[in-house]
Amino acid sequence: xxxARLATATTPTAHIGVGLAAVARPGYITLHRDxxxxxxxxxEALRARTHELLDAAYAQGVRYFDAARSxxxxxxxxxxxxxRRPEAADVVIGSKWGYTYTAGWRVDAEDHETKDHGLTTYExxxxxxxxxLGDRLDLYQIHSVTxxxxxxTDKELHARLAGHAAEGLTVxxxxxxxxxxxxxxxxxxxxxDGEPLFRTVQATYNVLETSAGSALSEAHDAGLTVxxxxxxxxxxxxxxxxxxxxREIAAQEGLDSxxxxxxxxxxxxxxxxxxxxxxxxxxLSGNLHAAVLGLDEERRARLDALVEEPGAYxxxxxxxxxx
Numbered sequence: 001x002x003x004a005r006l007a008t009a010t011t012p013t014a015h016i017g018v019g020l021a022a023v024a025r026p027g028y029i030t031l032h033r034d035x036x037x038x039x040x041x042x043x044e045a046l047r048a049r050t051h052e053l054l055d056a057a058y059a060q061g062v063r064y065f066d067a068a069r070s071x072x073x074x075x076x077x078x079x080x081x082x083x084r085r086p087e088a089a090d091v092v093i094g095s096k097w098g099y100t101y102t103a104g105w106r107v108d109a110e111d112h113e114t115k116d117h118g119l120t121t122y123e124x125x126x127x128x129x130x131x132x133l134g135d136r137l138d139l140y141q142i143h144s145v146t147x148x149x150x151x152x153t154d155k156e157l158h159a160r161l162a163g164h165a166a167e168g169l170t171v172x173x174x175x176x177x178x179x180x181x182x183x184x185x186x187x188x189x190x191x192x193d194g195e196p197l198f199r200t201v202q203a204t205y206n207v208l209e210t211s212a213g214s215a216l217s218e219a220h221d222a223g224l225t226v227x228x229x230x231x232x233x234x235x236x237x238x239x240x241x242x243x244x245x246x247r248e249i250a251a252q253e254g255l256d257s258x259x260x261x262x263x264x265x266x267x268x269x270x271x272x273x274x275x276x277x278x279x280x281x282x283x284l285s286g287n288l289h290a291a292v293l294g295l296d297e298e299r300r301a302r303l304d305a306l307v308e309e310p311g312a313y314x315x316x317x318x319x320x321x322x323x
Contacts, residue, residue, distance in 0.1 A: 002092045002138035002170060003200070003225045006273060011061030012291040015266065017094075018057045018065050018284070019229060019275040023050050025072025027107035029320040031235030036279045043073060043105065049279065050077040056281045058085070060288055064092045064273050066202075066227070068143055069125045070099035070113040075132040082136055093136050094200075094227070096174055097125035098143035098151070112322060117142060117151035119160065126164070140164070141172040141202055147182040152190060162192040165199075172200030174229065178310035180204065181215035188222055202227035205271075206237060207246070207264050207303045211310040220270035227273045228265050233313075234320055237261035238283075245302050255289050262290035264303050 006014050022028045026041035038045050054065065067074035075095055082088060098117050103109035129137060142151045151157060151173070165171045175183045180203050190197045201219045203212045205228045216226050232238055237246060242257035250257045265274045278284035295303070308316075 003272065005090060005092060006063055009061070009063055011063075013061035013288050014063050015271070015273055016062055016262070016288060016291055017227070017273045017275045018053060018062055019277050020050060020065070020067050020074040020078065021071050022277050023053060023279045024067070024074035024077050025101065025103065026105055027103055027109065027112060027322040029234055029317070029322055030277065030279070031241060031320070032239075033279070033323045036283070041107070047073070047077050047080065050074075051081050052281060053278065053284060054078070054081045054085075056284055057276075058088055058091070060285070062288075063090060064094065066094045066229075066275055068096035068099065069128065070096075070101045070143065072101055072103075072105070075129055079132045079136075082133075092138045093133060094139035094141065094172075095129055095133065095137060096141045096143035097122055097129065098145075100125070107322060109322075115144065117145070117149050117154075117157075119154065119157045122157060122160065137169065139170040139172055139200055141174050141200065143174055144176040145173045145183050145187065146175070146177055147179050147186050149183070152183075152186050158190065158192050158197055162195075162197060165197070170199050172198050172202065172224075172227075174202035175212070176204060178211065178314045180212040184212060184215040184219055188219060188224075196222070198224065200225045200227060202229055204228075204230040205265055205268070206231045206233045207261060207306045208233050208236065208308045209310060209313045210304075210307050213268065216268075217270045220272070225272040226270050227275065228268075228271055229275050230277070231262050231265045231274055232258060232277060233261075234317060243306055245306060249295075249299055249302070253293060255293065256286045258283070258286050259289035259293050260295075260303075262287055263293040263295055264300070266290055267295050267300065
């Protein structure tokens with residue numbers, strides 16, 4: 001399993017990964033992108049920013065990088081970086097299929113991505129990903145699976161995924177929405193020839209949205225690697241947007257609230273890899289402090305009190321503008 005390389009890594013930051021959702025396309029729903037990204041968001045400007053982040057992350061011990069077919073040119077930017085960094089043979093690369101990027105490199109597009117979990121989409125996007133990343137791809141996940149997704153019942157798709165798994169590709173899924181726990185548990189029941197199909201699950205979990213926690217613990221106990229996304233709640237847990245409790249704990253440690261938010265996730269015993277969605281090197285450096293930040297029982301209890309009702313959390317997320 002490629003994630004064994006992370007489990008045996010000696011750097012404190014090995015269990016923090018870098019996700020490219022917010023940096024490899026001009027529009028996303030993270031707060032304050034107007035402040036964090038260059039005014040010119042051309043392909044080459046964001047390619048340069050992505051490479052700058054990857055360079056900084058690798059130098060500081062990060063060894064997992066996360067892309068997707070719908071993250072603009074994330075796979076292309078990552079492939080370019082890998083080609084000029086042959087020493088990065090030890091990194092683990094994940095990507096996702098199931099959403100198609102449709103924004104045409106515009107921030108004000110009416111639709112930024114379309115979802116389809118059918119076999120035809122898988123075959124097309126698998127070929128597209130392979131053309132860019134080739135054998136460097138370690139993990140391929142179904143993007144944003146819900147409990148009613150046809151990807152959980154399509155036997156022909158399962159057989160195709162299992163075939164690629166037999167060739168060495170790790171197969172996983174990501175989840176979104178207030179029903180994440182149901183989707184995770186449904187995925188745990190999917191087998192091919194008596195063997196579990198999925199070996200990883202990537203889910204949203206942060207101090208505001210913890211509803212998938214018990215299901216993620218079950219997935220971990222079943223042998224899956226758990227990857228956590230949106231630990232910063234799309235910017236709601238950073239800077240002046242962060243709740244007072246995070247800012248108070250951060251001030252006590254001489255850090256920023258982002259480190260506290262990600263430390264909360266890293267302290268979950270089932271968390272294998274926690275993604276940073278940083279778009280600047282400064283943000284990345286702040287995020288990486290989470291790896292060495294301790295949270296005692298009293299601090300964890302204060303953070304636990306921030307949790308929101310899942311439906312309310314996801315409605316708020318859906319209201320965030322693309323910018």
